[in-house]
């Protein structure tokens with residue numbers, strides 16, 4: 297199969313990019329999807345339209361939230377292109393929620409002022425639906441669902457397509473393209489405790505790394521402090537942290553409001569700080585019956601339950617729990633991966649033909665993502681990636697016409713045993729608080745697992761596992777290299793002051809180059 301632009305991933309970033317290309321060029325787009333990723337969970341996103349707000353204040357909040365480890369050019373691009381989304385929404389016929397004062401804005405942890413706007417608590421689904429309706433009308437747009445890209449194809453240093461697996465037909469095949477947009481989202485799902493959906497994983501990072509792209513900031517995994525651990529129907533689902541500004545508090549296993557022991561601001565601290573405090577509280581004083589702390593939202597006013605927090609109320613009521621009357625058990629879970637493929641402010645990777653955007657990219661969020669910035673990132677950088685693809689397409693490029701289909705082989709190893717071991721290793725090595733010993737142990741374990749896995753090509757389950765193992769390995773190497781604590785990377789054995797470098801990892805022949813790039 298051949299196309300002009302291949303977009304791997306159909307989360308909001310990939311869809312926004314596709315729309316940009318279809319509307320502004322005559323190019324053909326093939327979009328691969330294997331689910332919708334994290335985007336359907338986007339409630340709201342940052343937009344600096346409040347009276348006391350500005351792009352500059354937003355920039356400062358984003359940099360501070362990322363502990364000044366972010367790439368300033370990416371942050372500037374995000375902030376300066378934020379307000380123009382008001383026109384984008386208008387053009388899409390979508391209305392942001394409003395109150396008497398204008399756009400209804402919520403206050404996210406880490407922001408100086410209320411800045412989170414949204415569409416009835418489901419901005420992601422509303423946007424995806426509207427954009428997909430528009431895309432479907434174009435004959436130049438093809439979306440193929442049930443497809444998994446596993447490897448990028450390179451020729452003379454240029455990325456010219458991807459080797460894919462068709463989950464319906466059980467075969468491998470190749471798609472060739474003049475430009476490839478990698479929009480595979482984050483890799484938070486490789487963590488056993490995660491708020492992410494099953495369709496995302498390590499493929500994007502492994503594909504980009506093996507194709508020669510640089511990975512950056514991989515150690516910065518943002519944990520969602522308040523992910524449900526009980527009951528099973530809601531386990532892994534986060535409760536929005538804006539509720540802490542509306543009266544919700546955290547309590548230890550015996551009911552004490554432990555956050556006051558850690559900070560005068562109580563629960564109203566950035567997510568990384570809160571995750572660390574919860575983790576420490578559980579280690580020091582034990583946990584609730586199912587391994588967490590109590591999230592007590594009984595003081596949240598009734599009008600909020602009937603309004604913006606209604607989905608959470610309903611979610612728990614369906615399990616027989618009334619959040620207005622009783623606390624629930626929560627614990628940190630891997631949420632957003634701040635690191636990813638290194639890009640410039642136009643989503644270029646330095647590899648001809650390869651453009652990366654959205655959560656698959658690294659450098660924007662630094663050591664800790666500001667709440668609401670990922671939703672904004674999908675739209676701002678999805679559009680930029682679309683534009684980049686238009687200018688990247690090389691009209692002279694001659695692509696192979698046909699590809700053969702290769703039948704998927706059955707795995708010759710016990711995949712579930714491998715998966716269980718990987719989960720345990722990640723839990724021990726890459727948790728909220730890390731140390732050298734556990735990271736070295738993790739690296740050693742994953743190395744021997746990769747060796748034992750053996751040849752993985754043309755076996756879907758093995759290749760996916762390999763990609764996850766490689767991503768876990770790179771993340772551990774990155775976390776080991778950063779021997780200091782900063783933001784959501786916390787080393788209990790920190791031996792240095794906070795660094796002014798970022799850890800970058802790149803394939804160099806058969807070796808892995810790990811280096812510290814000064815910021």
Ligand SMILES: Cc1cc2nc3c(=O)[nH]c(=O)nc-3n(C[C@H](O)[C@H](O)[C@H](O)COP(=O)(O)OP(=O)(O)OC[C@H]3O[C@@H](n4cnc5c(N)ncnc54)[C@H](O)[C@@H]3O)c2cc1C
Pocket residue numbers: 304305306307308309310328329330331332333334335336337338339340341342443444445446479480481482491492493495496497499500534631632653654655656667668669670671672674
């Ligand atoms: C529970 C939850 C709630 C959140 N709430 C908010 C919020 O309110 N505000 C906010 O700013 N941020 C929020 N975030 C973060 C935000 O949702 C994500 O950062 C954002 O949606 C990422 O968008 P994306 O398009 O880059 O990736 P995703 O939406 O994750 O999409 C990735 C796409 O790539 C596909 N894919 C992955 N691997 C492959 C492969 N190998 N081959 C083919 N396709 C592949 C997936 O199936 C999917 O279609 C939340 C995250 C979670 C998990």
